[in-house]
Structure formats: structure tokens, C-alpha cells
Amino acid sequence: MKQSLNIGKQPDFQKIIITSAVMHLLFISLIAFPLKTKEREYKSYFVNLVGPAEIRKATGIKNKAGKRAIKIKPALKKRVKPKSKAGMSLEPANRVAKEIERISAISAISKKKRQKEKEMAEAGEADNAIARAIEGLRKKKLINVTKGTGIPSRVSSADAESYYALITEEIWSEWIPPDYDATGLEVIISIKIKGDGKVISQEIEKSSGNTFFDRSASKAISKASPLPPPPVEMEIGVRFYL
Known part of the structure; x- marks a missing residue:
């Protein structure tokens, strides 16, 4: 192998x-x-x-790591339109106008109030003057009621005097003497009074010589009628004098 x-x-x-x-x-x-x-x-x-x-x-700058930064667009804010100067100046002007109107209204009301108070004061003074004049006339007793021929004998003197005083007050309250300075005037008017107090007649017994004075006395009697009812129907004389 x-x-x-x-x-x-x-x-x-x-x-x-x-x-x-x-x-x-x-x-x-x-x-x-x-x-x-x-x-x-x-x-x-x-x-x-x-x-x-x-x-x-x-903007346009890269970060440290080499990375590119993305730009973010900010949201746009809604612009508020400012008020115009004309509108801004108009509001204070309106307030001033309203304030002036309010002050004027208050002044007018105050003026009317003062005027009314003045008129009331003047009216009060006039009323006081009239009251003083009336009181002076009252003290002088410029109206006298004398016993007439028609007084029945059955009427007592006391009743007659009381009635005279009563109707003297009634007639005197209606008498407005003429508005002028005068003295020594006197008028006597005879009147008839029914049982119900109504004056059925009046006649001048003695004239003052002054038509206005005599007329004022006669008018006072007419305005006072009807008088308080007398004890009986009677005729009396009313004397007016200054």
C-alpha cells in the first residue's frame, strides 16, 4: 500500500x-x-x-446642539380703538350742561317760593292792617243803634239793649267806609225789621252830605239782612259816623 x-x-x-x-x-x-x-x-x-x-x-440663531429652532409667530392681539377726542370731550360737556340745567331749575323754584312767601307776607300785612282798622272803628263805636218809634212798650229795656248790641255787630261787620281821610261825617238811617229778621225798609233820616258815605252805610245794612230775629217786629235807627 x-x-x-x-x-x-x-x-x-x-x-x-x-x-x-x-x-x-x-x-x-x-x-x-x-x-x-x-x-x-x-x-x-x-x-x-x-x-x-x-x-x-x-430669530435665525441655532441652538447649541446644532438643531434648527422653529420660529413661532405670536398671536396678534386685537387692537382696541381709542375713543376719539371729540367723544371724550363731549361727555364732560354733557355733564356740565345737565348740571347747569339742574341749578337753573332749583333757582327758578326757589325764586317762585320766595315770591309766594312775599305775596303771603304782604297779604298778611294787609289783613293785619284791616284788622287794626276794624278794631279802631270798634273802639270808636262808629255805629250806634238807637231806639225807634216802633218799639213796643212790652219789650224790656234790657232785651232791647241786648238786641241793639247784637245787630250793631252784624251791620258793623259788613260796613266798608269810603277810602279817604274825612272826619265829622254822620248819617242816620231808620230801618224796619220783621219778626224773621229781614230788613223790609230803610230811610235816611239825616244825611252826612257825602253821597259815598251815605251809600256805604245803606249797603252795609242791606248786606247784613236778614238780621237776628228781634223779640217783636220793630223800627230802629242806625247811626254811622266818622
Whole structure:
């Protein structure tokens, strides 16, 4: 039996080294390129929400990591239109006008009130003057009632005097003497009074010589009628004098 012996050649170390180097380069390339692609594929972007002042400062500037910042446009604020100067000046003018109108109304009311108070005061003074004049006439006893011819004898003197005083007051309250200064005037009027107090007749017994004075006396008697009912029908004389 023959035994074969394989005797190889010595290995070529130069080829082995070159082949190993090429394989290492290919391996490194395969590792390097996918990592770079992954970095581009999963590249992140960051959004910074900042105020208007910071946006102007950061415009066009990249962040420290080299990543590009996206600019966010701020929301526009609604501008409030300012009030016109004409409108602003009109409101105070209206207030001033209303205040002037209010003061004028108060002044008018106050003026009317003062005028009314003045008129009332004047009327009061006039009434007081009339009252004083009447009181003066009362004290002077400018009207006298005298016993006439028609008084029955059965009527007592006391009853007659009482009745005279009563009708004197009634006639005197209606008498308005003429408005002029005069003295020494006297008129006597005779009147007849029925049982119900009605004056059925009046006659001037003595004239004052002044028509207005005599007429004022006669008018006072007419206005006072009917008088208080007398005890009996009677005739009496009424004397008016100044």
C-alpha cells in the first residue's frame, strides 16, 4: 500500500494580511454607514415657545446642539380703538350742561317760593292792617243803634239793649267806609225789621252830605239782612259816623 503524503506550500502571509485588512474595512464601513443614516432618520426638532421679545432675540440663531429652532409667530392681539377726542370731550360737556340745567331749575323754584312767601307776607300785612282798622272803628263805636218809634212798650229795656248790641255787630261787620281821610261825617238811617229778621225798609233820616258815605252805610245794612230775629217786629235807627 502506498501512502501519499501531501506536502503543501508555505502560506502566503502577505495575502492573508491584505485580505484581513480589506475585511476589517468592509466591517467598519457596514457599521459606520447605518449609524449615520439612523442619526439622520431620527433627528429631533425642538420647539421653544417664547415671548415676542425672546423671539426677536432668537430669530435665525441655532441652538447649541446644532438643531434648527422653529420660529413661532405670536398671536396678534386685537387692537382696541381709542375713543376719539371729540367723544371724550363731549361727555364732560354733557355733564356740565345737565348740571347747569339742574341749578337753573332749583333757582327758578326757589325764586317762585320766595315770591309766594312775599305775596303771603304782604297779604298778611294787609289783613293785619284791616284788622287794626276794624278794631279802631270798634273802639270808636262808629255805629250806634238807637231806639225807634216802633218799639213796643212790652219789650224790656234790657232785651232791647241786648238786641241793639247784637245787630250793631252784624251791620258793623259788613260796613266798608269810603277810602279817604274825612272826619265829622254822620248819617242816620231808620230801618224796619220783621219778626224773621229781614230788613223790609230803610230811610235816611239825616244825611252826612257825602253821597259815598251815605251809600256805604245803606249797603252795609242791606248786606247784613236778614238780621237776628228781634223779640217783636220793630223800627230802629242806625247811626254811622266818622
